[in-house]
Amino acid sequence: xxxxYTPEERRLEWLYGLLGLYNGFVVxxxxxxxxxxxxxxxxxxxxxAFLTTLPIVPLPALRGFLAAVGAYALLLLLGKLxxxxxxxxxxRHLVFAAEIGVCMLxxxxxNLAYDGxxxxxxxxxxxxxxxxxxxxxxxxxMLGLYFMANYNLAIFQRHVxxxxxxxxxxxxxxxxxxxxxxxxxxxxxxxxxVLYLVLLVQNxxxxxxxxxxxxxxxxxxxxxxxxxxxEAERNAETRERNRLAREIHDTLGHTLTGIxxxxxxxxxxxxxxxxTVKKQMEKIRETAQHGIVDVRRSVKKLRPDDLEKMPLQxxxxxxxxxxxxxxxxxxxxxxxxxxxxxxEDEEEVIYRIVQEGITNARRHGKATKVxxxxxxxxxxxxxxxxxxGAGCVxxxxxxxxxxxxxxxxxxxxxxxxxxxxxxxxxxxxxxGKNAIENNREA
Amino acid sequence: xxxxxxxxxxxxxFMTCFLGWYLTRPKVLTVGLFAGSNWNVPEGDSYALLEExxxxxxxxxxxxxxxxxxxxxxxxxxxxxxxxLLKGEEPDxxxxxxxxxxxxxxxxxxxxxxxxxxxxxxxxxSVYYPKALEDGRCKGISYALPVGSVTTLMFVNxxxxxxEGIPIPDNTWTWQDFLRICKAVTKxxxxxxxLDQFGVYDYTWRKAALTNDARIFSEDGxxxxxxxxxxxxxxxxxxELHAVSQGQEVTAKDFDMGKVAFRPFTFAExxxxxxxxxxxxxxxxxxxxxxxxxxxxxxxxxxIMQTMLVGISARSGEQxxxxxxxxxxxxxxxxxxxxxxxxxxxPVRRDVVESDxxxxxxxxxxxxxxxMDLKTVSEVMVDCMTxxxxxxxxxxxxxxxxxxxxxxxENSSLSNALSQVQKEINMYLQR
Numbered sequence: 001x002x003x004x005y006t007p008e009e010r011r012l013e014w015l016y017g018l019l020g021l022y023n024g025f026v027v028x029x030x031x032x033x034x035x036x037x038x039x040x041x042x043x044x045x046x047x048x049a050f051l052t053t054l055p056i057v058p059l060p061a062l063r064g065f066l067a068a069v070g071a072y073a074l075l076l077l078l079g080k081l082x083x084x085x086x087x088x089x090x091x092r093h094l095v096f097a098a099e100i101g102v103c104m105l106x107x108x109x110x111n112l113a114y115d116g117x118x119x120x121x122x123x124x125x126x127x128x129x130x131x132x133x134x135x136x137x138x139x140x141x142m143l144g145l146y147f148m149a150n151y152n153l154a155i156f157q158r159h160v161x162x163x164x165x166x167x168x169x170x171x172x173x174x175x176x177x178x179x180x181x182x183x184x185x186x187x188x189x190x191x192x193x194v195l196y197l198v199l200l201v202q203n204x205x206x207x208x209x210x211x212x213x214x215x216x217x218x219x220x221x222x223x224x225x226x227x228x229x230x231e232a233e234r235n236a237e238t239r240e241r242n243r244l245a246r247e248i249h250d251t252l253g254h255t256l257t258g259i260x261x262x263x264x265x266x267x268x269x270x271x272x273x274x275x276t277v278k279k280q281m282e283k284i285r286e287t288a289q290h291g292i293v294d295v296r297r298s299v300k301k302l303r304p305d306d307l308e309k310m311p312l313q314x315x316x317x318x319x320x321x322x323x324x325x326x327x328x329x330x331x332x333x334x335x336x337x338x339x340x341x342x343x344e345d346e347e348e349v350i351y352r353i354v355q356e357g358i359t360n361a362r363r364h365g366k367a368t369k370v371x372x373x374x375x376x377x378x379x380x381x382x383x384x385x386x387x388x389g390a391g392c393v394x395x396x397x398x399x400x401x402x403x404x405x406x407x408x409x410x411x412x413x414x415x416x417x418x419x420x421x422x423x424x425x426x427x428x429x430x431x432g433k434n435a436i437e438n439n440r441e442a
Numbered sequence: 443x444x445x446x447x448x449x450x451x452x453x454x455x456f457m458t459c460f461l462g463w464y465l466t467r468p469k470v471l472t473v474g475l476f477a478g479s480n481w482n483v484p485e486g487d488s489y490a491l492l493e494e495x496x497x498x499x500x501x502x503x504x505x506x507x508x509x510x511x512x513x514x515x516x517x518x519x520x521x522x523x524x525x526x527l528l529k530g531e532e533p534d535x536x537x538x539x540x541x542x543x544x545x546x547x548x549x550x551x552x553x554x555x556x557x558x559x560x561x562x563x564x565x566x567x568s569v570y571y572p573k574a575l576e577d578g579r580c581k582g583i584s585y586a587l588p589v590g591s592v593t594t595l596m597f598v599n600x601x602x603x604x605x606e607g608i609p610i611p612d613n614t615w616t617w618q619d620f621l622r623i624c625k626a627v628t629k630x631x632x633x634x635x636x637l638d639q640f641g642v643y644d645y646t647w648r649k650a651a652l653t654n655d656a657r658i659f660s661e662d663g664x665x666x667x668x669x670x671x672x673x674x675x676x677x678x679x680x681x682e683l684h685a686v687s688q689g690q691e692v693t694a695k696d697f698d699m700g701k702v703a704f705r706p707f708t709f710a711e712x713x714x715x716x717x718x719x720x721x722x723x724x725x726x727x728x729x730x731x732x733x734x735x736x737x738x739x740x741x742x743x744x745x746i747m748q749t750m751l752v753g754i755s756a757r758s759g760e761q762x763x764x765x766x767x768x769x770x771x772x773x774x775x776x777x778x779x780x781x782x783x784x785x786x787x788x789p790v791r792r793d794v795v796e797s798d799x800x801x802x803x804x805x806x807x808x809x810x811x812x813x814m815d816l817k818t819v820s821e822v823m824v825d826c827m828t829x830x831x832x833x834x835x836x837x838x839x840x841x842x843x844x845x846x847x848x849x850x851x852e853n854s855s856l857s858n859a860l861s862q863v864q865k866e867i868n869m870y871l872q873r
Contacts, residue, residue, distance in 0.1 A: 038528055041528065042525050042528050042529060045521055045525075047521060047524035047525040047527070047528045048520050048521045048523075048524035048542075050524070050528070051524045051527065051528065051545065051549065052545055052833060054549055055548075055549060056549050056550055057527050057528075057549050057550060057551045057756075057757075058528065059530065060528070060529050060530030060531070061528075061529070063530060
């Protein structure tokens with residue numbers, strides 16, 4: 001038990017301990033008193049007279065005493081389990097039911113002379129009472145306990161040897177003292193219980209306040225975080241726009257400027273020196289060639305970083321692992337086969353589909369488990385992304401899906417998706433001969 | 443792994459041993475009963491019948507031993523049993539004192555027998571006299587079986603009646619016959635001016651009430667009815683009977699001297715005093731015999747039956763065996779027959795009582811009882827009454843004895859006096 005207690009909780013635990021100890025003391029006293037009286041009755045030859053005043057044959061003195069003490073020990077143990085044991089809610093209900101059973105047993109073995117132990121069970125119940133929707137349960141349990149106590153008194157009254165009969169063995173003045181002691185013990189128990197309840201309610205109240213204040217802080221932090229996120233996005237956008245502008249300026253601008261200047265020179269020279277123009281034209285072509293290379297390089301920079309650095313398989317594993325780690329979604333990758341060779345654009349499409357697919361599963365489907373399957377069939381490569389999320393009744397094609405479709409269309413691939421037990425997405429890309437034929441047709 | 447297996451094996455061996463011991467351990471049944479007769483007559487060996495029963499039972503059930511504590515006097519038995527119960531050490535089967543029967547049945551000390559009775563194919567409750575079996579019931583549930591019983595019969599001084607020339611009444615005689623004979627025999631024989639020959643000794647209103655079908659107590663023992671027509675008849679008859687002796691007290695000594703014609707006796711008393719040596723010691727001067735009690739105008743020649751009940755403890759650990767033992771003691775025809783020879787009581791099995799062998803045994807052990815036909819006794823057993831067994835019965839009856847005695851002495855208005863008695867008894871019962 002590595003729970004850490006606040007001082008308030010510690011005080012509550014201490015009081016509960018006191019309540020348990022006190023009840024143990026009372027149980028011991030009551031059981032002891034009755035057992036000793038029973039022994040005394042036997043020794044003074046008044047057994048027959050005693051029996052005629054009873055509705056049952058009581059347990060033998062020692063056995064009655066042990067039954068009471070044993071039942072109480074069991075009750076304490078169950079109480080401990082109920083309060084601290086690492087058990088599930090269902091098990092806890094079972095434990096509580098057992099606690100009530102033992103409570104009844106104990107009360108019976110004490111001949112209903114002392115019903116304070118019921119309060120101990122109530123204290124346990126109150127201790128575990130957290131959630132709002134349990135209030136009806138609590139009410140039911142309390143009513144049940146109340147009726148149990150009454151029922152005990154009403155039904156079992158005919159089946160136990162009442163305390164008064166034991167007390168009646170003594171002289172009247174002793175009897176009144178005994179009764180006073182008994183009532184005093186019961187009252188003190190109620191006082192302790194009420195004190196415990198007050199402390200418990202206070203404790204719960206403070207805890208609620210603390211949680212409310214924590215909630216507030218969390219919300220503020222959330223708002224700030226959202227603002228940061230928007231700002232960061234905007235920053236990235238601006239940065240990207242600037243970069244694109246710079247790229248266009250540096251590459252296309254530069255090249256086009258060179259081409260325009262070269263063409264101007266050609267226009268001047270075209271009549272005078274066609275040979276020079278030809279040379280010049282070659283230079284312009286070279287510049288344009290350079291420009292194309294530069295543009296390609298720029299476009300390349302927009303490719304995912306991972307794809308730059310590592311092969312597709314690893315990149316996909318990485319993006320899955322990272323997403324799983326950051327979002328908490330359990331993602332399985334089932335690799336049934338990878339194509340030998342892929343073009344860069346194909347790799348990128350595959351990468352993006354996986355990325356978009358698992359993101360959608362988390363974002364729209366609220367899925368907790370996603371299976372990504374990729375494999376080869378003759379003439380095509382396929383990826384299936386299936387999740388256990390909410391899915392949707394009518395699929396509205398958002399930007400993500402349309403984008404995927406567009407990307408796939410460029411490769412003559414196909415995208416299918418449907419919703420049953422979650423959402424499933426299937427993308428196929430033609431490979432090998434098919435792909436070549438397709439490309440040729442295109 | 444190896445150690446785990448060894449531990450498991452050891453556990454298995456231990457369990458086997460324990461189970462073996464548990465199943466074959468010697469089983470001990472205990473029986474609770476008192477020394478002396480249940481019927482307040484001297485008895486030679488009060489454990490003889492039980493010993494025989496135990497012998498038979500142990501022979502039929504090898505490995506089972508039956509024990510009993512001897513030497514507990516009848517007066518101490520009730521307290522002894524209560525102590526055992528409080529200590530949780532009560533015998534498996536025990537004789538239930540009749541005044542404690544209702545108490546022990548209602549506090550759950552006795553095992554209800556109906557279920558075992560019905561389940562046991564060997565057991566046929568119809569062989570018992572219904573009243574005897576009924577005596578072991580409380581609120582319709584059987585808690586005990588009878589082992590023996592005695593009925594109350596009227597003792598007749600044959601010598602005295604013969605001297606007076608009066609024939610012995612037959613078994614259908616009435617109060618009127620009774621009163622007539624009493625009047626006829628009551629006289630002063632030696633001329634000293636004092637009566638010295640009497641009609642009856644120890645005939646109480648209880649017996650009169652019984653033979654006049656006056657039901658006094660309600661079933662639960664919470665109320666009494668003394669003001670019924672039958673009860674008035676009883677009191678009027680008692681007053682007449684009382685008047686016969688002209689206020690002179692009849693004593694046991696008069697009876698022993700052979701100066702009294704009638705005296706109600708229990709069967710046990712009859713059997714104890716009839717044979718040698720009791721007959722010599724006590725009533726050597728006259729011949730005597732027994733007939734049924736006289737019938738009242740509203741009643742019959744009924745009699746009161748007392749039974750000795752044996753029950754099983756509800757907490758007995760060996761209830762099946764205890765039932766078998768109870769059956770041996772209370773049901774086995776051989777043991778039932780021995781009731782005649784080993785005790786002063788009558789068997790409670792009708793077939794045993796009515797058998798020729800029983801009559802022979804009775805003749806053997808009780809010589810000189812020509813008149814005592816067991817068929818008559820059997821008839822008495824069939825239509826007899828049993829005493830209520832509610833806890834305060836004895837006290838209430840003693841109270842009634844005392845009050846009614848005064849009513850007889852004072853000769854005041856009968857119905858007023860009776861309703862006064864009823865009020866008092868009711869107050870006592872409902873306290």
